[in-house]
Amino acid sequence: MSQKLSADLAWPMLEKMLLIRRFEEAVLQLSNDKQFVGHYHLYIGQEATGVAVMSLLEPKDRIATTHRNHGHVLARGSDPGRAMAEILGRASGLYGGRGGTLHLGDPELGFLSTSGIVGGCISLGVGGGYACRQHQEGALSAVFFGDGALEEGVSFEALNIASLWRLPVLFICENNSTGSWAPGQGYPTLVHASSDLCSIAKSVNIATMRVDGADVFAVHAAASEAIALCRSGQGPVFLEAVTRRWPGNNPLWPEPVTGPTDMRIATGEFAPGGEHADWLSHHDPVLRLARTLASHDGGAAARIASLDAAARQRIADAVKFALASPFPAAETAFARVFA
Amino acid sequence: MSQKLSADLAWPMLEKMLLIRRFEEAVLQLSNDKQFVGHYHLYIGQEATGVAVMSLLEPKDRIATTHRNHGHVLARGSDPGRAMAEILGRASGLYGGRGGTLHLGDPELGFLSTSGIVGGCISLGVGGGYACRQHQEGALSAVFFGDGALEEGVSFEALNIASLWRLPVLFICENNSTGSWAPGQGYPTLVHASSDLCSIAKSVNIATMRVDGADVFAVHAAASEAIALCRSGQGPVFLEAVTRRWPGNNPLWPEPVTGPTDMRIATGEFAPGGEHADWLSHHDPVLRLARTLASHDGGAAARIASLDAAARQRIADAVKFALASPFPAAETAFARVFA
Amino acid sequence: MPRQSYAEALVDALYDSLAADPRVSLIGSYVLGLGPQRHLMERVRKAFHDRIADPPTAEAGAAATGIGAAMAGVRPFVDLGTGSFPYLAWSQIVNEGAISCYMSDGRIPVPVTFHLLHGVRGGGAAQHSHSPQSMLCNAPGLEIVAPATAADVYGLVRAAFQSPNPTVVVSHAKLLGIESDVPAQKQSIPIGQAEIKRSGRDVTIVANSFMTQLSLAAAAALAEEGIEAEVVDLRSLAPLDETTILNSVARTGRLVVVDECPLRCGIAAEIAAVVAEHGFGLLQAPVVRVTRAQVPVPYSPPLEAAVTPDAAKIAAAAKRTLGARA
Amino acid sequence: MPRQSYAEALVDALYDSLAADPRVSLIGSYVLGLGPQRHLMERVRKAFHDRIADPPTAEAGAAATGIGAAMAGVRPFVDLGTGSFPYLAWSQIVNEGAISCYMSDGRIPVPVTFHLLHGVRGGGAAQHSHSPQSMLCNAPGLEIVAPATAADVYGLVRAAFQSPNPTVVVSHAKLLGIESDVPAQKQSIPIGQAEIKRSGRDVTIVANSFMTQLSLAAAAALAEEGIEAEVVDLRSLAPLDETTILNSVARTGRLVVVDECPLRCGIAAEIAAVVAEHGFGLLQAPVVRVTRAQVPVPYSPPLEAAVTPDAAKIAAAAKRTLGARA
Ligand SMILES: Cc1ncc(C[n+]2csc(CCOP(=O)(O)OP(=O)(O)O)c2C)c(N)n1
Ligand SMILES: Cc1ncc(C[n+]2csc(CCOP(=O)(O)OP(=O)(O)O)c2C)c(N)n1
Ligand SMILES: [Mg+2]
Ligand SMILES: [Mg+2]
Numbered sequence A, B: 001m002s003q004k005l006s007a008d009l010a011w012p013m014l015e016k017m018l019l020i021r022r023f024e025e026a027v028l029q030l031s032n033d034k035q036f037v038g039h040y041h042l043y044i045g046q047e048a049t050g051v052a053v054m055s056l057l058e059p060k061d062r063i064a065t066t067h068r069n070h071g072h073v074l075a076r077g078s079d080p081g082r083a084m085a086e087i088l089g090r091a092s093g094l095y096g097g098r099g100g101t102l103h104l105g106d107p108e109l110g111f112l113s114t115s116g117i118v119g120g121c122i123s124l125g126v127g128g129g130y131a132c133r134q135h136q137e138g139a140l141s142a143v144f145f146g147d148g149a150l151e152e153g154v155s156f157e158a159l160n161i162a163s164l165w166r167l168p169v170l171f172i173c174e175n176n177s178t179g180s181w182a183p184g185q186g187y188p189t190l191v192h193a194s195s196d197l198c199s200i201a202k203s204v205n206i207a208t209m210r211v212d213g214a215d216v217f218a219v220h221a222a223a224s225e226a227i228a229l230c231r232s233g234q235g236p237v238f239l240e241a242v243t244r245r246w247p248g249n250n251p252l253w254p255e256p257v258t259g260p261t262d263m264r265i266a267t268g269e270f271a272p273g274g275e276h277a278d279w280l281s282h283h284d285p286v287l288r289l290a291r292t293l294a295s296h297d298g299g300a301a302a303r304i305a306s307l308d309a310a311a312r313q314r315i316a317d318a319v320k321f322a323l324a325s326p327f328p329a330a331e332t333a334f335a336r337v338f339a
Numbered sequence C, D: 001m002p003r004q005s006y007a008e009a010l011v012d013a014l015y016d017s018l019a020a021d022p023r024v025s026l027i028g029s030y031v032l033g034l035g036p037q038r039h040l041m042e043r044v045r046k047a048f049h050d051r052i053a054d055p056p057t058a059e060a061g062a063a064a065t066g067i068g069a070a071m072a073g074v075r076p077f078v079d080l081g082t083g084s085f086p087y088l089a090w091s092q093i094v095n096e097g098a099i100s101c102y103m104s105d106g107r108i109p110v111p112v113t114f115h116l117l118h119g120v121r122g123g124g125a126a127q128h129s130h131s132p133q134s135m136l137c138n139a140p141g142l143e144i145v146a147p148a149t150a151a152d153v154y155g156l157v158r159a160a161f162q163s164p165n166p167t168v169v170v171s172h173a174k175l176l177g178i179e180s181d182v183p184a185q186k187q188s189i190p191i192g193q194a195e196i197k198r199s200g201r202d203v204t205i206v207a208n209s210f211m212t213q214l215s216l217a218a219a220a221a222l223a224e225e226g227i228e229a230e231v232v233d234l235r236s237l238a239p240l241d242e243t244t245i246l247n248s249v250a251r252t253g254r255l256v257v258v259d260e261c262p263l264r265c266g267i268a269a270e271i272a273a274v275v276a277e278h279g280f281g282l283l284q285a286p287v288v289r290v291t292r293a294q295v296p297v298p299y300s301p302p303l304e305a306a307v308t309p310d311a312a313k314i315a316a317a318a319k320r321t322l323g324a325r326a
Helices: A007-032 A047-056 A070-076 A080-087 A120-135 A147-151 A153-164 A197-203 A216-231 A277-283 A285-296 A300-324 A330-334 B007-032 B047-056 B070-076 B080-087 B120-135 B147-151 B153-164 B197-203 B216-231 B277-283 B285-296 B300-324 B330-334 C006-020 C036-047 C059-071 C085-097 C133-137 C150-162 C210-224 C242-252 C267-278 C301-307 C311-323 D006-020 D036-047 D059-071 D085-097 D133-137 D150-162 D210-224 D242-252 D267-278 D301-306 D311-323
Strands: A062-064 A141-146 A169-175 A207-212 A237-242 B062-064 B141-146 B169-175 B207-212 B237-242 C003-005 C024-027 C075-082 C113-118 C143-145 C167-172 C179-181 C195-198 C203-207 C229-233 C236-238 C255-262 C288-292 D003-005 D024-027 D075-082 D113-118 D143-145 D167-172 D179-181 D195-198 D203-207 D229-233 D236-238 D255-262 D288-292
Touching: A007 A047, A007 A070, A007 A080, A007 A216, A007 A285, A007 A300, A047 A070, A047 A141, A047 A169, A047 A216, A047 A285, A062 A120, A070 A080, A080 A300, A120 A141, A120 A153, A120 A169, A120 D059, A120 D085, A141 A147, A147 A153, A147 A169, A147 A197, A153 A169, A153 A197, A153 B153, A153 D059, A169 A197, A169 A216, A197 A207, A197 A237, A197 B197, A207 A216, A216 A237, A216 A285, A277 A285, A285 A300, A330 C301, B007 B047, B007 B070, B007 B080, B007 B216, B007 B285, B007 B300, B047 B070, B047 B141, B047 B169, B047 B216, B047 B285, B062 B120, B070 B080, B080 B300, B120 B141, B120 B153, B120 B169, B120 C059, B120 C085, B141 B147, B147 B153, B147 B169, B147 B197, B153 B169, B153 B197, B153 C059, B169 B197, B169 B216, B197 B207, B197 B237, B207 B216, B216 B237, B216 B285, B277 B285, B285 B300, B330 D301, C003 C006, C003 C150, C006 C024, C006 C036, C006 C150, C024 C059, C059 C075, C059 C085, C075 C085, C085 C113, C085 C133, C085 D085, C113 C150, C133 C143, C133 C167, C133 C236, C133 C255, C133 C267, C143 C150, C150 C167, C150 C179, C195 C210, C195 C242, C203 C210, C203 C242, C203 C311, C210 C229, C210 C255, C210 C311, C229 C242, C242 C267, C255 C267, C255 C311, C267 C288, C267 D267, C267 D288, C288 C311, C288 D267, D003 D006, D003 D150, D006 D024, D006 D036, D006 D150, D024 D059, D059 D075, D059 D085, D075 D085, D085 D113, D085 D133, D113 D150, D133 D143, D133 D167, D133 D236, D133 D255, D133 D267, D143 D150, D150 D167, D150 D179, D195 D210, D195 D242, D203 D210, D203 D242, D203 D311, D210 D229, D210 D255, D210 D311, D229 D242, D242 D267, D255 D267, D255 D311, D267 D288, D288 D311
Parallel strands: A062 A141, A141 A169, A169 A237, A207 A237, B062 B141, B141 B169, B169 B237, B207 B237, C024 C075, C075 C113, C113 C167, C143 C167, C203 C229, C203 C255, C255 C288, D024 D075, D075 D113, D113 D167, D143 D167, D203 D229, D203 D255, D255 D288
Antiparallel strands: C003 C179, C143 C236, C195 C229, D003 D179, D143 D236, D195 D229
């Protein structure tokens, strides 16, 4: 770890990853409690990617994300209370409750409008890169999307345009489809004849990298290299972060199959059992980072526990804030179609 | 040549290629004579590809083509008179004058509806392959399209679907964009960051081949290999036929810059001059085939001349037939929206 | 009379169509979306697995595959998913599939069937609550059906598979669980015929899809107040059954048009225009349109309700046409 | 008064917009299509080559690049080409660009401008003769303008660039070469205001784009027969200027609506519906729609003419409304 990433960077990342994990666990609970309707998508299992990449971005950079956006918004620094309020459709939400879970975003932090249309965010993100090149010296557009987005033709068009025009775009493909998936259980998220998603970007002459998305150090190292390349004006870079799909995301509707994450697994105080022991032991990025930190530092266990307690508290407060927020007034529904 | 392709096959191909060449020269003349309105696209310079591939197809096979379809329809065996009548919008046209130059086709010969929308034909052609697999033992779908079609995302989607489902589709990419092209003169037909169009097909695990599209023997050899692969159930094959764009196709509207093709160039009786001498000497597939035949056979010159005379006569008759055909009656315009 | 949910009847129609014709196949089988009824499709998947394939998330490619296959003589069904996903296949649907028969002088018909789940469904927000059928009505060459009951979705889906033309079947997400009477022997229903779902002499309410269910609820409420509303269920949006609409307006002299598409250039506008052109003399009061407001669909429940038609808004509109009695 | 062709004024508007605002750039510069005026764009290409780029043949990608860039605060213009090519970018235009401002509670406006060449142009056949604007009117969140004169295209294109909203400018291919008066100082024109291009007391003809030119020709012919037609040029299709329409019908009592989109759910339907709803008492005769027939556009000249509106058809429709005087 030391060469790759110092502890002073690792701990803040663990803090963010824990915040996201506890947020998503709370979202799942609120859905099962019927506090909001409609389909939703959790970032559990991918925290390392969003947190590592965001930790390297600058305020001037632009961000585009997808239906699986909760982690990106929190990693970038949005207020968990306003994010949760948006998911509950409340007036104090990031978008006054108009967008909901599929569309979380925060323009002050550089987010473009978040598209729930698969492939949508890649091409919008290329537009972000176009704007950066035209008006924001040295800025780049970071585009987070799933492997499934590469099934959509517009994504190919967008890769081609970004490459042709050498736009400063960092494409982050979060390939979470390497886990078990059975037909009928949910979306086929990798119905792709390609056995190498990077080869698609390569076919339009984009530089590519592939990294273990559960290893925050690996993501951080690759992303800093990619970002340097982007800022140098070389054009776009394609980074594939491969993760093992969290089992709770396999059903069409998320299920708390691994229960609330028990951080004692990381410190060895508790051994996971059952069918998901393997995922918890090897593929959970939060536990993995905590485990690494613990292995290098005797006092880590206590620090992890207190970080986790703080994260739980922040999320509890966020949920309280969101639930206490009023719904928007019906008559406001007709306003702001136009700016 | 002998190993590659016997003379008994070469002569019929020359005959077809000449027929196409004289047809296209007549179309250009009719447009300049204001016998039809609207934009159109000539197959001059690509005759070897269409003729060689079509010579290997079976009656049960399906065909999809584009705005540059005249050569494909004639190579497959459609009546030049009805094809010309369609271009002139006459009732005796292949589609009663309803389609016109962008949409020539002939369902009895296996053509799907011809799309003038770039990229349209690739995805429709994949549907042809889907139908072949479902209902036509051993049949395949041959899809002719330009390099520009690979700029459209739907083409990528279609390649992926054909590969995933191992559909019997022969993708023939007629890359005619290697010639001189200057902005403002016409469509940028290769605004592509890719420097290797085959790599796009490879990225979705499709077998690919690249061949000199001006060399009818080379196209024939590659196509027969590709077709055998397709029929064997291995799935789709991608064949890139590279040609040097005919200079008359560089302006936005075709121009007869090389004049009516003088077959004596092939037999050495006449030496081309002017700025297009290079294209005529090295990149014209019709002259190139004739030259090869002449170099192997002393009596070739006379045979070429008589084939050419016959082709000119057939086209003259086709033009006469088309010009003599009535326009469809206005009241028929409202019929057949539905079958 | 036996009863079935809309979803059960839709699945029966797919099953029977696959069983009846070997040329039929399904490109996409998540026809029932994310709702509780989705498991009903398992029966079809098992019985016809060799004729069912789920495509990549590539709506344009999937639609074109179905269209091209139909041009080549088979009869594919393409499930487009949510009502906004056809936008990704728009060129294929309106500018390839819809025009082929006409452009080929009738030589290349396109017997493909599309299906989508349209409408405001609760939490779908701006991108997953669409009703694209009004836009599709502006594309010559498409047959479009919007059933409201189990019997109708069965009959119209069977008809869609039998039709030589490209047919778009739109199912409202909120209809899937709604039960209604079905005949012992469910039958194919001709495309292009509206049905009077409730008779009444005071005002004509023209609706389609889920709006027909809301209109029937509104009519029941109006009846309590002594107002007899006639509910004309279009069932088919293209071709449009102008006769049934005009005959009803001839009886009532008043017209409320209900549709969930946004107001401008929507189906409600078309119905109002047909009557303003061909039934002008029949009208005793202004036409009233009840549609989705001309705004994107918001996520928050109270906002979503505010922009969407409901039975109360329909009943109020009917009363307005009566209040305006000259 | 000086005169200019529509194409010259459009090019002037692009030039002046680029000169006025460094945030403006062009994605696609073949704005004038394949016609003889296309060389007029050279002047713009030369002066602003660093802010002009021609994208690949990838309409969805190009449109989304413009939309995303606009979300990030610049002001791109995206030329979509022929009227049917936006269908390849439909999801981007109607379900990304159009909804962002509303869905973000006003926090992410999308100041992008789209342009396309619409309409039956002679030999375009079924795939290259489209007028997509009626479908676009059904998508909340878009501003849509359809100018008919040099002064209007200049003013509305300038306004489109200045607008914080996604604006679609549709130019009819047949308008490019048509000359009309322009003020010495061409001005920006507010989006959403119709203009009475000719006054008359007998019948109101509502039109837009090239149909306005045909309607003016029809009005001139009618005048010879003593019929005074008022021609209302919508200029903007969204937002729609209902007031100007209703005020004109209040004066004439008769309405002909002319539009080149296909009949069903078209702009003509919307205008007819607006009047049937809000101007019912003003009408003395049935509304008449003159639109493209509900068929794909055929290639052959006599067939093309048969399915397309012209001055004679418009004049005949106006007489029908008068013949039907109650
Ligand atoms: C155009 C479109 N088609 C289909 C869907 C339905 N859908 C929602 S999420 C999803 C899977 C996306 O997979 P991926 O991009 O890998 O993201 P993941 O959910 O795996 O993070 C699909 C198909 C959609 N939202 N948009
Ligand atoms: C969707 C779409 N966009 C743009 C066009 C305009 N267009 C017609 S031909 C052409 C160039 C196509 O290039 P290519 O596919 O290489 O075919 P080629 O003309 O070179 O044979 C373009 C862009 C179109 N017909 N369809
Ligand atoms: Mg995935
Ligand atoms: Mg080309």
